[in-house]
């Protein structure tokens with residue numbers, strides 16, 4: 001019987017789904033040592049998370065995910081250390097007007113050089 005109160009209905013469904021998930025997870029054991037302590041499921045399909053695969057209510061092929069205990073999964077995942085930024089990336093952006101001025105100067109310099117070369121030839 002569905003609940004009349006939608007919130008109660010949702011809560012019931014949430015609890016039911018959690019129970020199902022827990023039951024599924026407790027049926028698993030570590031791929032490495034067959035322990036059942038601190039079991040975690042890891043996706044083996046790049047870009048597809050376990051939460052999306054939902055192996056607890058879909059027929060997800062067993063080879064799509066791996067199961068590891070707390071000793072064999074590296075947890076908690078440490079935040080990746082940021083590598084120091086390269087100097088090139090830190091370089092200040094040049095305002096377009098300034099860049100245009102610089103380009104004009106370079107062009108002028110080049111033109112003067114070619115003019116000088118031509119003068120030397122004649």
Ligand SMILES: [Zn+2]
Nearest residue numbers: 030033069072
């Ligand atoms: Zn293990």
